[in-house]
Amino acid sequence: MSLFAFAIGVGTQNSKGEWLEVFYAKPVLNPDADIEQALRGILGYTGGNVAKLVTSDQLNGLSDALASSSTEQSELAKTCMSTQKPCVVTILEIDEASTSTPEVYLKLHLLSHRLVKPHGINLAGIFGLLPNVAWTNLGAIDIAELAERQLEARLQGELLSVNSVDKFPRMTDYVVPSGVRIAHTARVRLGAHIAAGTTIMHEGFVNFNAGTLGTSMVEGRISAGVVVGDGSDLGGGCSTMGTLSGGGDIVISVGQNCLIGANAGIGIPLGNRCTVESGLYITAGTKVQVLSEDKAVVETIKARELAGKDDLLFRRDSVSGAVQCVTNKSAVALNSELHANN
């Protein structure tokens, strides 16, 4: 059998020796048998999902054992020997619920390194294992130790600047995937999946276990769990409902080549080539007049019945005030398709 994932990390612990965060420079999905063998030989790994605090000697041994089979990891292990910070080797035999902070950080890294896609890894229980951390200009600091550190810094004429107080750090302090622009990194959490070809503008936002699959211009908010298909753009300030906050059981997603207008929002998943007019918020319960190609009202249904369907344009008629859905299908074809899955 083969391992699910493996990574050498360097992290931060609080004064009690509890992990605050772990940085994995080069995480590996499905490592080779050579790596597993080295882990068994050098670290005494005997299976399961574990995060082992390692010594400089162990890193040296690991580096030697991997020298011929996995040059990159061998070099990483050697490089890590120099640090005064705690180092950890995290090994996941299988993808199951996490049991330690280093495990959770590895999973978030796998997402942001684009080794797994959103919903492609088991994130059960991560909130309880992620400590709330003060992310500062001096690195991660335990909240309980912060006030004293801030006073000390002030008295020394320095600034201890707290950029975030959160369970998740920002992604770019851990990895900047290739081929992306992220104008304001404070709005992309570790665990986001940003595909090559994606630009996240200043108003864009991407939560963990969420992101893009291809070329996208993102000026709106991609909530936890939301995936945006290739070629789709999110206009400035637009909203996608997350399953954590009001979206209910429906997992929101956006298909390919969609456009969600500025200040618009969706509470239903969109299929491919769909457009939501700027300023219009479609919730699952919104009643929608479905128009045929010749602009006749075919029927009035709840938006949730249009979830995932292709080629739809949502707008609010600016004279009648009714929310409408326009398609490029004939009325007959449309009507039969709408009821195909009812």
Next chain:
Amino acid sequence: MSLFAFAIGVGTQNSKGEWLEVFYAKPVLNPDADIEQALRGILGYTGGNVAKLVTSDQLNGLSDALASSSTEQSELAKTCMSTQKPCVVTILEIDEASTSTPEVYLKLHLLSHRLVKPHGINLAGIFGLLPNVAWTNLGAIDIAELAERQLEARLQGELLSVNSVDKFPRMTDYVVPSGVRIAHTARVRLGAHIAAGTTIMHEGFVNFNAGTLGTSMVEGRISAGVVVGDGSDLGGGCSTMGTLSGGGDIVISVGQNCLIGANAGIGIPLGNRCTVESGLYITAGTKVQVLSEDKAVVETIKARELAGKDDLLFRRDSVSGAVQCVTNKSAVALNSELHANN
């Protein structure tokens, strides 16, 4: 009589000796008589609201005088003796309009340390006493001295990074109150009141003299003067009108257990258990069709007449385009209640 507030601070002055900002590690509301006595004895305090620049000797004397009665302040005074930065002791005998920059900073600290609630302290005249400051990675810098400092830093191969040019600093560089998460601290000003149990997400914002009173998920904007009750959530990008900008004379507030949807907005105060549908903006002048429990239109009134009432759901009918208010009251009870305060 007893003092209103007292604090030992360390701050920053510009090259003219004017205060740019003051950091108070442990401000005290209604200090004990022992503290007042020490201030009179050591600093020659004779009453009134004053901010006294203090020497290392004076801090030492204060520390000794408070050693038995107020250990925390005694230790703070001793710790501050080590700094090269200017130290100040600010004493407010009564809560009245401010007369100095250190006084204003003390009041903003009292709010963010949750020692007073929004609207619970006199903030008259603070804008004129708060200098506009360049908040940088090297601390507060006078705007007039900035350009030269930036060039010097560049030539030395360093970055003088200006994070904000504003009268208010961000709260978390002064205090991180317990029990909160603030995903992006640049959007919470000093003077905000963030209750334990509150999470401010990346899109959340809290101005000074505003904030939460209990458990809240805040993904929208809490304008100056706006208070959000326990159990209420603000959806992504939602807006609360501030009295400084368009809200007029009405002080906006949100009661308990309310939900303001994503990209929605309010220009009236909400009572308890109210909901505003995602994407709907209710201004004071919005005409609202009030529906009874059986969905009959009871009457059409301006939203300001619904200000502060409980158990209301605001939505825009997605077929007729009319803004409506649904309650769980019978039509008769509702109608009489609506007119009870007219």
Next chain:
Amino acid sequence: MSLFAFAIGVGTQNSKGEWLEVFYAKPVLNPDADIEQALRGILGYTGGNVAKLVTSDQLNGLSDALASSSTEQSELAKTCMSTQKPCVVTILEIDEASTSTPEVYLKLHLLSHRLVKPHGINLAGIFGLLPNVAWTNLGAIDIAELAERQLEARLQGELLSVNSVDKFPRMTDYVVPSGVRIAHTARVRLGAHIAAGTTIMHEGFVNFNAGTLGTSMVEGRISAGVVVGDGSDLGGGCSTMGTLSGGGDIVISVGQNCLIGANAGIGIPLGNRCTVESGLYITAGTKVQVLSEDKAVVETIKARELAGKDDLLFRRDSVSGAVQCVTNKSAVALNSELHANN
């Protein structure tokens, strides 16, 4: 003939010697003949638009040559002699399409130093000449060199914090123009034009080649190319469509003394004294009921026909759901004006 622009800069290059960014402390528009003469004499400048890497000796010569005629530039040249960073003298004979990264940076500086207004300078081809850069707490870093630098920093117990991955840096790390407040500088790009008297609040945003011309409170998004006239306010989260993203060929602008409400948006240029109600998005294709002073519907037209006209109030009737435009003109005068330019 006289030169178009000139500036002495200090910048950052990657390990291949390619420019990542250039900082010009004191750019000059239309420099005096004395400056041109010095450039010809000291740097061998023979005309055209050029960016010359200069030595300490050349800076010294330039300083001497400018000592009597241009004290400020002379002192700047002398000050720059001390740096280990590469220095550049950029000279633009005429305002035409850019051909180098230092040229583009000079043009963006001219905008943000308010020496030229938005649309007042040739920005053709700038995207191709602006490298995508990791903007960090340690300055500009080439994306290709970032991962290794991040690992090194971690191992040394330091944080290499990536604040932005973008072609444009934030403006305030280059220049803070006088008389402004910018509460959250990460949202204002170099190349923005922020007039004295403008306050950009936390939710405000200003792209390059865009900005304000006078006193404005900006809590919304000013897209690339959008100019806001004196006395106009942009409410929280409001949107202006950019020509880069969905606005099409129409260049959006906002006249004087306008108010765009919170969470509203415009896809047409506004004239003077116009108001858009909070929460209402007007696109060019929105059908609008034009009301006369006595609230009669004069006609129903597309919003693009109202582009640039003065004294309009846009709102959505909250009972009928229709988007309406109210003016303070009589119906007859209004109707004839509407058709004057058709």
